[in-house]
Amino acid sequence: MQIKNTSGPWGAVIEGHHFDLLDWRDALQANFDPWVELHQIGGQERNVLRSIEFSAAKDVSEVRERALLLISKLNGAFLARQNGQPVRFGGVAEFRSDGSVGLSVFATMTGAMARVRVSAVGSGGIALPPTPSYAQKWIALAARDDRVAEILILQSKGANWYELYKIFEGVCVLSGGQSALKKKSWAPASTEISRFTHTANGYRHGARHPSRATPPGKPMPLEEASQLIARMVSSILEELSV
Secondary structure, three states: OEOOOOEOEEEEEEEOOHHHHHHHHHHOOOOEOOEEEEEEEOOEEEEEEEOHHHOOOOOHHHHHHHHHHHHHHHHHHHHHHHOOOOOEEEEEEEEOOOOOEEEEOOOOOOOOOOOOOOOOOOOOOOOOOOOOOHHHHHHHHHHHOHHHHHHHHHHHOOOOHHHHHHHHHHHHHHHOOHHHHHOOOOOOOHHHHHHHHHHHHHHHOOOOOHHHHOOOOOOOOHHHHHHHHHHHHHHHHHHHHO
């Protein structure tokens, strides 16, 4: 959705690994919603998420609630597309009429991890008109379809078999059913889908469930399942974004 950079006086500070914040700035540029700006706040350069979602908020508490939901969906998008690690909400930025920026902080989370950033860099050539990034397209889809929003929120969480299977069910619905999904050019092999569902059911259900009695000959590791589902999410949302 092309915009005129209006999110009212509000923004949400985002915090996380330097590489993930660079990815957010690369993918969430102005002219489309949502977008990220850099601002000096309290003597420190901070990444501020802006969105028309914030424009109707009446106070910092409402901005916080809207921001937490939007950040969750975006985390799901970045994880599915490029295995990005979650960024976190760092407070509400308030852009005042005198040009200053206030910051309301609600909570602080810390963490550290060794990372290497790999990003695609466009080649030189004729400048093209600006277009929304995949993340901005997916957020627009989520605004129109609760199923997409649910998938992105589930994708943003730490992977477990229950959530992975819920995401898989959502991808099936968006694809027109599991039979239609298997016919997609990007779909995994039917044997891999069966291996995933059989393994997931074995872990999701109690000991009396049939899948417990007849486990797959080669259960799918959780990490492999997470990657499989992420590719499927990315593929179906790319297809729906065209």
